[in-house]
Amino acid sequence: MKRILSQIISDKNKGKKSLAILIDPDKSFDEKLLQNIKPDYIFVGGSLLKKDNLDDCILRIKKIMDIPVIIFPGDFTQISKHADGIMFLSLISGRNPEYLIGQHIKAAPVLAQTDLDIISTGYILIENGKTTSVEYISNTCPIPRDKPEIAFATALAGQMLGMQTIYLEAGSGALQPVPLKTVNLVAEKLGVPIIVGGGIRTREEIEKYFAVGADIVVVGTAFEQGEFV
Numbered sequence: 001m002k003r004i005l006s007q008i009i010s011d012k013n014k015g016k017k018s019l020a021i022l023i024d025p026d027k028s029f030d031e032k033l034l035q036n037i038k039p040d041y042i043f044v045g046g047s048l049l050k051k052d053n054l055d056d057c058i059l060r061i062k063k064i065m066d067i068p069v070i071i072f073p074g075d076f077t078q079i080s081k082h083a084d085g086i087m088f089l090s091l092i093s094g095r096n097p098e099y100l101i102g103q104h105i106k107a108a109p110v111l112a113q114t115d116l117d118i119i120s121t122g123y124i125l126i127e128n129g130k131t132t133s134v135e136y137i138s139n140t141c142p143i144p145r146d147k148p149e150i151a152f153a154t155a156l157a158g159q160m161l162g163m164q165t166i167y168l169e170a171g172s173g174a175l176q177p178v179p180l181k182t183v184n185l186v187a188e189k190l191g192v193p194i195i196v197g198g199g200i201r202t203r204e205e206i207e208k209y210f211a212v213g214a215d216i217v218v219v220g221t222a223f224e225q226g227e228f229v
Helices: 003-014 031-037 054-064 097-111 133-138 148-160 180-189 203-211
Strands: 018-023 041-044 069-071 085-091 117-125 165-169 194-197 216-219
Touching: 003 117, 018 031, 018 194, 031 054, 041 054, 054 069, 085 097, 085 165, 117 148, 148 165, 148 180, 165 180, 180 194, 180 203, 203 216
Parallel strands: 018 041, 018 216, 041 069, 069 085, 085 117, 117 165, 165 194, 194 216
Antiparallel strands: none
């Protein structure tokens, strides 16, 4: 087991909660704000990147932050040897084989030639009130937000398949974040680390997710807009 996953699991076992900031390489970000926030992890990636600057973005982050930089890929092309790890996301809430396994087959030979920590992640989209980029690009439907039992069964299946983390995602700029009840149900019954993102904008909201069992909370849009401090 490589270093980043070992740290995430160790933190979970100790009850230590973590904050991750998600950065889209296509968009500018405030270096001073990032340093002031002092996150535990940086996620880098997006559903659809129009610019070829993933490497540059990661190197820029690494110049100012000495924390793990983890690729959050939208497709198999989003790989960089300059990162510390990559979330190997399988969109288990959808039924599109391309995002269940197809993209992974294309990425695997490239990843095998790197030293990246590869974190197998069951990626679960939860309905948030609008169509998100990942929903549109992946051509999949999210789990209804009033059906926590479906989210739980999906996450449980992911754990049984050997996925090392579960990511509950409302989507970038979500109108409504993942319901706390859903996070609580999944966190109470699963043994793997739980990551939650999408539509979370304040420290107060983050603390609520930590309280119901989230191990890592991800903030993206609020950071991009300079609203999260």
